[in-house]
Amino acid sequence: MKFTEAQLEFIQLWGNFGSQWGINKTMAQVHALLLTSDEALSTDEIMETLGISRGGVNTNVRELIVWNLVYKSAKPGDRKEFFVAEKDIWEVAKRITRERQRREIEPLMHHLNRLKNVDEADPQSLNFVKTVGDIERLVGRMSSASDTLMKLEENTFFGTLIRKWK
Amino acid sequence: MKFTEAQLEFIQLWGNFGSQWGINKTMAQVHALLLTSDEALSTDEIMETLGISRGGVNTNVRELIVWNLVYKSAKPGDRKEFFVAEKDIWEVAKRITRERQRREIEPLMHHLNRLKNVDEADPQSLNFVKTVGDIERLVGRMSSASDTLMKLEENTFFGTLIRKWK
DNA sequence: TAAAACTTTCAATAATTACTGAAAGTTTTA
DNA sequence: TAAAACTTTCAGTAATTATTGAAAGTTTTA
Structure with a gap:
């Protein structure tokens, strides 16, 4: 099983599990994506991978930050914001x-x-x-x-x- | 605080709490009502108290029975079905x-x-x-x-x- | 300082989920 | 056996919840 395939499956799984427990499905998916990404991701990368809108990424990432599960992270030489999940x-x-x-x-x-x-x-x-x-x-x-x-x-x-x- | 008032408030509370945890709100409300009723209740009594349809009561009570949280109970001289919740x-x-x-x-x-x-x-x-x-x-x-x-x-x-x- | 790059907001809309009510089904009574 | 009493089902509809996307807002660059 290829990594990307496994990762996408994990994202689906975590999204479904989350929504069964009263957590917004997309928020859980964004979390799953960041949890399993080695690098910090930009809004555009999240949009691309999960196929959701800019607004959706923004809202869900911000909520994850409120829950203290995700941090903003800057990459030198790039003025976009990047996001990383707490991995522990x-x-x-x-x-x-x-x-x-x-x-x-x-x-x-x-x-x-x-x-x-x-x-x-x-x-x-x-x-x-x-x-x-x-x-x-x-x-x-x-x-x-x-x-x-x-x-x-x-x-x-x-x-x-x-x-x-x- | 009158009993009926407190009971209705409890039903609302339990319904909201349930839906935050992925449990159907109405099912949680029916459960709350039965949990706090001394007597077994008929479909019509549940409809009346919660203001929901016959179909709704039927579906939710049956689901509660599947979860093993509610039992059917017969009253002598009445051919309706009555329902009681496990109280422990x-x-x-x-x-x-x-x-x-x-x-x-x-x-x-x-x-x-x-x-x-x-x-x-x-x-x-x-x-x-x-x-x-x-x-x-x-x-x-x-x-x-x-x-x-x-x-x-x-x-x-x-x-x-x-x-x-x- | 103004244009470019990026982020945020939120009204409109879409998707999901729950509920109704009447018809069909079942059981009981007489 | 058939009418009455009751329960169940489920297509249609309503209510809720989530998502989009474009306009407004902010920050950075030159």
Whole structure:
């Protein structure tokens, strides 16, 4: 299997997977392309490879920069902007986790907590408060589990480094 | 805050959260409604509360049954079908995890693995194989972390039961 | 300073995804 | 057995979401 072929397949795969998890398909594809490119790419190169418009590249790349998954990078002697992706996958995972935590989990937790102030006189509130509380606990634990995993990976990676240095 | 008000707010919240994570909004809403209802509900009651069509209720309830989150339930003296949700949130989480594992993670892992058969002669393949391999490892570990969490919860729950019995 | 090179924005449009409702199908009743 | 009660299906339509592309904006060059 030729590299370019494999890369395009990976881009498709990552795009589909992303959209199943609520991430814009094109944004995931741009990310996949940059993740698997050794060199920094220009807007025109991204347009060309993915067959999307200039506006589309601009919007999606900028969003990836907001997520802290992609950086701008200048090439000497060229005044275009070039883009590179963070290549360390554990770092990528950490940043995605962090961003979703901030954007989605925290507001969710806040709302759930507020909903527990339901009129206790109503007999239906009993099950309701339990359910909402259980979801709160579940989401909280999933959050901290993924935190733990990220930290664990950090240590494992660090461990690998140390082993290499010895 | 009145119960009904809180329940409707929860339904909205869960619907929005679901759609941010790739789950059909209406399906999440039906789920939220059943989760927070003490009694089993008929198609007409769901239509009424959520303001959606008969076809919509039918499709979404059936999908929830496939996910093993909702059961049919008969009421004596009534020939309509009624629906109840599984109320144990850890069980719910386990079943959603199981289903997404089967539908999304497994195929993803399979494809990623296949992509590692890229022509090694191409110098770009080096980074590519590393990236794909790292993603494989990451996804694998996240999977087993969530497994572990579910099992842990099972034990915690069991522990609570035991404590109560003593 | 103004033209060239490049980036950004966003209204219009396209693509995707979800929902409706009525007809067809099924089960129950009498 | 046929009418009533109920469930399912799915073509058509609506709602949502994503994309284009050209005009406006910005930066650089000479």
